[in-house]
Amino acid sequence: MRKNTLKIGLFGIGLDTYWDQFEGLETRLKNYLSIIEEKIAAFHPNLVNLGIVDNIDKAFDAGDRFRSESVDLIFLYVSTYALSSTVLPVVQKAKVPVIILNISPEAAIDYEKFNQMGDSVKMTGEWLAFCSACPVPEIANVFNRTGIKFHQITGMLHGDEELWNEVAQWVEAAKVKNIMSNNRMGCLGHYYSGMLDIYTDITKQYAYFGGISKCLRWRNWPL
Structure with missing residues (x-):
């Protein structure tokens, strides 16, 4: 069996026109992404974090980077509202499973403090920092329309x-898939024709998991 080469991709999303309008928002979202990176890295350290992707050009570059890095799984952190046209090229070009992280920084906005801001721009910026759930339906719908399989985690x-725990389970599943895709599987001898329940479709094994085929022969297999 070849060495485990599992590599996980991570990126956040945003809208570049927000940063000049709402002071501190970009830095705040980057800090959230850093926390997520630390938590995922605790499960598996081989992680490629491309930061906040906030426009079309960065989206295409991110997709190319994930492909060149040969990531096996992507975690997409929906940090605030972002255009689905910014998200789609990343996962389309990477062509690996994607997990949408719909993660709120807190259980709720501190509305007492929020209502005392007295500045509509600051209030909007605060709302955008809690806006992770807003674009998730749009992104999910676009993924469904384009045939991209995904899973969503909310919390x-x-x-x-x-x-x-759910994030950790996806990482473990990716580890198993990676091990299977680098595994050498050999078929020893031939099945007895009457034992119909034990036949294995080796092609399906490689179709779903990958792997390396190895043919083994045992000449004096007893009947």
């Missing part, structure tokens, strides 16, 4: 053990 950045 909170802090104090949500269930969310991070």
Whole structure:
């Protein structure tokens, strides 16, 4: 069996026109992404974090980077509202499974503090920092229309053990898939023709998992 080469991709999304309008928003979202990177890296350290993808050009570059890095799985952190046209090229070009992370920084906005801001621009910026759920239906619909398989995980950045357990399970599943795709599988001898239940379609094994075929022969197999 070849050495485990599992590599995980991670990126966040946003809209570049927001950064000049809402002071501190980009930095805040990057900090959230860094926390997510640390948590995923605790499950598997071989991680490629491309930061916040916030326009079309960056989306195409990110897709190319994920392909060149040969990532096996992508975690897409929906940090705030972003155009689905910015998201689609990344996963289209990467051509690997994608997990949408619909993660809120807290359980809810502090509305008492929010209502005391007295500045519509600052209030909008605060709302955008909690806007992860807003574009998820749009992104999911585009993925469905374009035939991209995905899974969604919803929860909170802090104090949500269930969310991070689910992330860990996806990482473990990716490890198994990676091991299977680098595994050498040999078929020894031939099945007895009357034992119909044990026949294996080797082609399906390679179709779903990959792997390396090896033919083994045992001449004096007893009947």
